[in-house]
Amino acid sequence: MTVAGVGEFGLIDRVTARLTYGESCLLGPGDDGAVVAAPDGRVVASTDVLVEGRHFRRDWSGARDVGHRAAAANLADITAMGATPTALLVALCMPAELETSWAEELADGLGAEAAKVGASVVGGDMSASPTLTIAVTALGDLADRAPVVRSGAQPGDVVALAGRTGWAAAGYTVLTRGFRTPRLLVEAFRRPEVPYAAGPHAARLGATSMIDVSDGLLADLGHVAKASGVAIDLHRDAFEVPRQMRDAAQALGVDPYTWILGGGDDHALAATFPRSVALPAEWRPVGRVTDGAGVTVDGAAYDGPAGWDHFR
């Protein structure tokens, strides 16, 4: 059965029947708008869009995988502000000949990823389109804390990383070369493992700045350095190359640090902390904030690919 066959309202009924709603969802789908709890009188909101052929391929990722990744990309943005995600809204544009099962499994993936943080899909919109497109808006709750922005890094701060980088990029390279293994890398591309709890933890610990690593560590720390008017120096020794990644890099003729320092899509969180903060295990020190501008590795400019521009 295709989405054109069941029609807009039929598909909305099928998809919403599969969703479950978290505590923050005060009014779910079925009206002109949803109502979501915003307990401290503010709401954090972020939008990310995934376009077929640009952010995902249906022959590389299942519908459920794409749902997990679309949700993860947005939930990570909310946690990078130090907030806890509460809700997702999803605009889904689909070719009329798409199987309804694809849309249903996408919804399952979105819902399952959101449920990891107690959030839920509370609303959305659907339209036919020649290009399969998933635009997700995530909402979140700051729990009376100030948002952790990109502009607060101070010279002397420690740069720390929660989660991993390079895995999704390695999986992407594996897929582009026509391989389906190592499975661990490919799965990292299909469904990122985001350290969601580390975002609000960092806010409580007193992080001075934070960002979701989606364009690549060097590029994203470049955004922090620019917004804060500081320089950031990373310590290459802080990044261990895992065995599977080293083996794949060798087999594919790639420097694994181009994945680790330049690859996005794992949705790690990078933050800066005053030196006085005792960092818990989930936050691994990887560099220092200094006076100046730009991002260096062991004091020198890094000459690998710097990051990802969605028009190039």
Place this chain on the structure above:
Amino acid sequence: MTVAGVGEFGLIDRVTARLTYGESCLLGPGDDGAVVAAPDGRVVASTDVLVEGRHFRRDWSGARDVGHRAAAANLADITAMGATPTALLVALCMPAELETSWAEELADGLGAEAAKVGASVVGGDMSASPTLTIAVTALGDLADRAPVVRSGAQPGDVVALAGRTGWAAAGYTVLTRGFRTPRLLVEAFRRPEVPYAAGPHAARLGATSMIDVSDGLLADLGHVAKASGVAIDLHRDAFEVPRQMRDAAQALGVDPYTWILGGGDDHALAATFPRSVALPAEWRPVGRVTDGAGVTVDGAAYDGPAGWDHFR
């Protein structure tokens, strides 16, 4: 200059430089998420997507028009819940060869329409895509009131309409036949005139149900009737056919009531009120709620086109 030429971050800089921010915007673009005021501890959220070739055509509407309409469609959903809009987030997918001026003028239209209700564009995302697509999420504030949902209509209630219907549909028909006039109808399609204030007013007056007329009056009142478990009967005499519309209908060989009763995209608001409520001029009585199911016109089934399915 094309969007690929200036690149993702260059275009984001150009667009955000044109935006202004309302009172509800506590933290605007430039971080992983925006922060928006939600004074009563809840936020209303709604998402609507516009796809080129399906919802708009670049040869029929300028970029600024498309921005106005994309914002209006979302802001209307918020007001139909009885809430006041506070913020918009916009996911914009564009062909790499699109002129940057198109994206900039789109942002101007979005911002100008949002400013009518004191809201502003607080964040978004951009990506290249073969299909020009604009997904907008609107947020709003209920000011301590309960949301007005679709399921509250009661037998005996008065059905009332704020704003106009059929104008945008008439303009759309004019454009599909290759004409550019009457200008009044074409402009109604390009930039709907939404009775934003009527939504919160209706909530304060005690409306029992409300909906944004986007699929067509009969179709949208059908959603209300179904959700409320009631029947709705419209009085045809309550709908005057304006002169320009009558003339265009005659010239094009169309029954103007197919526009008035079946056309969406003007974003009128339809609501039901207890008979005891004294309706202000902006809310025009057009029918009655009764026991039963479905929507009729003067007691009989209406045999014109019933509404709009976005996959058909």
